[in-house]
Amino acid sequence: xxKIEQNSEALNIQEGKTATLTCNYTNYSPxxxxxxxxxxxxxxxxxxxxxxxxxxxxxERLKVTFDTTLKQSLFHITASQPADSATYLCAxxxxxxxxxxxTFGSGTRLQVQP
Amino acid sequence: DADVTQTPRNRITKTGKxxxxxxxxxxGHxxxxxxxxxxxxxxxxxYYSFDVKDINKxxxxxxxxxxxxxxAKFSLSLESAIPNQTALYFCATSxxxxxxxxxxxxxxxxxxx
Numbered sequence: 001x002x003k004i005e006q007n008s009e010a011l012n013i014q015e016g017k018t019a020t021l022t023c024n025y026t027n028y029s030p031x032x033x034x035x036x037x038x039x040x041x042x043x044x045x046x047x048x049x050x051x052x053x054x055x056x057x058x059x060e061r062l063k064v065t066f067d068t069t070l071k072q073s074l075f076h077i078t079a080s081q082p083a084d085s086a087t088y089l090c091a092x093x094x095x096x097x098x099x100x101x102x103t104f105g106s107g108t109r110l111q112v113q114p
Numbered sequence: 115d116a117d118v119t120q121t122p123r124n125r126i127t128k129t130g131k132x133x134x135x136x137x138x139x140x141x142g143h144x145x146x147x148x149x150x151x152x153x154x155x156x157x158x159x160x161y162y163s164f165d166v167k168d169i170n171k172x173x174x175x176x177x178x179x180x181x182x183x184x185x186a187k188f189s190l191s192l193e194s195a196i197p198n199q200t201a202l203y204f205c206a207t208s209x210x211x212x213x214x215x216x217x218x219x220x221x222x223x224x225x226x227x
Contacts, residue, residue, distance in 0.1 A: 008154065034215065043118075043204055043218030044157070089156065091216075100164070101147055101172065102216060106156030 002027040006090060006105040013080055014113050021075040021108045023090030028103075030092035033066055033073050038087045038107065047088075048075075080112045117141045120205050120219035128227050133192040135222045137205030146188040147206040147216065148172075148180060157204065163188055195226040 005024045013019050023033070032051045036044035050057045050066045050073065057064045063076040077084050087109045091102040118139045127133055137146065144165050149157040149172075159172030161180040169182055177199060181189045192199055203222045208214040 004156075006156075036216075041221070043206075043220050044216070045218070046215035049215065091157075100170070101159050101162045103159070103173075104149075104157040106154060 002094070002103075004028070004090065004092065004103060004105040006088075006108045008106060008108070010109040010111055012111045012113060015081060017080055019077040019080045019084065019110055019112070021088050021110065023073040023075070023105055025071050025092060028071070028092060028094055029068075031095055032093050033064075034091045034102065035062075035064055035073075035075050036089040036091060036104075038089060040087075044089055077110075080110075082112045082114050085110055085112050116220065118205060118207055118217055118219040120203075120222045122222060123220065124223045126225045126227065127195055129194075129196055131195050131226075133195050133224065135190045135203055135205075135224070137188045137190070137219060139186050139205075139207045139217075141207055141209075141217060142185075143207040143209050143217070144185060145208045145210065145214075146182065147208070148178075148188070148190045149204045149206065150174065151202045151204060151221075160190065160203075192224075195224075197226045200224060200226045 003026045034049045035047045038044040048064045050064045061078045065074045087107040089107040091104045094103045121136045147162040148160040158174050163169045163182045166182045179191045205219040206216040208216050
């Protein structure tokens with residue numbers, strides 16, 4: 001069956017460290033993958049998109065990698081700050097299912113301690 | 115004002131009642147979506163629409179229906195609400211490009227007693 005897996009356990013790190021979140025998928029061949037941030041009680045907000053032919057994408061303190069062989073994306077926040085505390089969702093384009101809308105993982109909650 | 119507006123933001127209702135959640139957008143996007151979010155299950159797609167004449171079922175459409183009244187409006191209906199439809203519902207829009215990011219509303223929290 002098709003699955004998108006993100007670590008359900010919260011990730012706790014100290015301010016200033018690099019946070020690394022993982023998104024694994026099975027039985028998909030996505031053309032691209034997106035990452036979103038969601039604060040409690042709010043709608044998700046788009047952060048980054050990476051295409052299948054891109055290995056890495058950066059935006060300010062954010063970096064995303066995409067390994068289609070491992071079927072994995074890593075999301076890094078460098079020099080993390082308490083304001084980065086939120087839930088981070090990965091989403092992919094399930095083009096091989098015939099559906100034409102993003103499929104989301106369940107998200108990983110990041111807590112950055114001051 | 116928000117680009118994607120959902121009403122109501124909170125609603126408590128009883129089993130068997132008909133409920134409509136409304137979504138309107140000012141972004142001029144053709145594509146609109148309804149997702150449901152439950153703790154531990156992430157966002158699951160209910161319905162999506164690529165224009166007023168193109169409406170598609172998502173992975174959990176049973177018990178729901180939608181109406182795309184105009185490019186800017188996409189409504190989700192629960193004809194006869196049941197307790198396991200208690201959830202946080204999100205409307206989202208995206209531009210026409212396939213890889214376009216989604217723009218979400220603030221959510222509608224529905225409780226069915």
